[in-house]
Amino acid sequence: MKLTEEQIGFYLENGYLTGLPPVFTGDKLTELQQGYKRITGLLQEDENPSDIMQWHRTSRWLYDVAVEPQLLDYVESLLGPNFYLWGSEFIVKAPHSPKIVPWHQDAYYWPLSPHHTVTVWIALWDVDEENGAMQVIPKSHKAGIIKHRLAGDDSVLSFELEQGRFSTEDAVTLSIPAGGCSLHDDAIVHGSTGNGSDRWRVGYILRYSATEVRCDLERNPAFLSYLVRGVDEFRHNPQGVVPVEPFGRPPFSKRIRQTSE
Template identity: 60%
Template sequence: MTRQRLTREQQEFYETNGYLIGMPAIFDEQEVEQLNAGFNKTVGMLNEGEVPSDIMGWHQTSRWQYNICANPQILDYVEGLLGPDFYLWGSEFITKAPKSEKVVPWHQDSYYWPLTPHNSVTVWLAFTDVDEGNAAMKVIPGTHKGGLVQHKIADEESILSFQLSDGTFREDSAVTLSIPAGGVSLHDDAIVHGSPANESDRWRIGFVIRYSSTDVKCDLEKNPNFKAYLMRGEDRYQHNPQGEIPTVDFARPESSKRIRKR
């Protein structure tokens, strides 16, 4: 596939709305099968009691996951939003089994992250077709411009620890981010987003990748395991510890504790 750069119109849409969809799929049908084979192999490495959503930050030890994060087409899209100098720092699988009652409540990613300033892009890579029927993510356009909003303790059925307080946004303006298998969406770290329960008979499997511009610094007291992997350009700031590219195709970290549930 010929690599594409974001058009000025796409960049302006993202700046205004805080998200972007509609780009051609990055991986073809055969490559999607390979992605899911890698996912199944990774799930097979989980310990008893762990679930796929515990696969967080394994790009630090798994070359297979690191290579996905370093995919040139993905990086081209990210560069169109963050500029020429940016690094990879986070990844996780976000899955919903058929008939799952779990929800991702309305929230802002940047509320959870000890990063300053807020200038991060999340890439949501679909391993399966994702649509309204199997609980695709929804966003509230433009909410990334309003700064951080007060959160509260999340409801019991939530997979997160915090959610937005009632009355802090208008749910009727939500947009569903439908993505074909092998495709991606992009969203700002401060946009309000969430997803409902999966009432369908289909899996919803997504691999989420986090990138930040090199001026973004992590508070290492809150996340001492933070590692930055320079993806494009140069790091003139040297704010964060640098990660080492893994050499083993499939390997789990010694500790895989989820850090979003603070």
């Protein structure tokens, strides 16, 4: 099911879309939740699932989640027929975790041009204001990329936007039921607070770019694209190989992100 003209219009105007019917329900949702427990059970005690990137490269199961046809239909509605998957990560907050995701723009971190990337944020369990759901500043994607500064120790990310560059009063909280997802533009200002609840907060986050988007490999030599719809007439980026092992985990890597500087 593609997005409607109205949903596409909302996304283009506001930089995000929520309120979609859950994609993973029934047995598929149970599989998603159990699979998460199984794959994160492979980690050592000092490894944090949020610090590991690109699970789709080594786990066939997580690759298959990323190519779920309904998700790709949503992305196709926004990027057009030809696009690739390049990023996946979990952002996890344990019950009562003070960890925040500071206000930021994804495109500030990524050496990708032009800006034509959509993120799909999948909730493995219900997320809402209480357990630190993502918040967005509607329409902020239209203001261009703003300089970031170093973030504090309680932050999941390295850089944050300076306050005063946008109004947090405009923030919208993206509450998503388990198995549902939201979509956001790579330039929208977004972030999230700590988890004030007794519940876990787990998002599986996927990044897709239109095939015309090129990664600056000098700044991110490990970049790999996985064509998931259409054809890649541009061949700007190295291509990854779809993994075979269902629950292979990526090598441990502390969260290090590229900046635009």
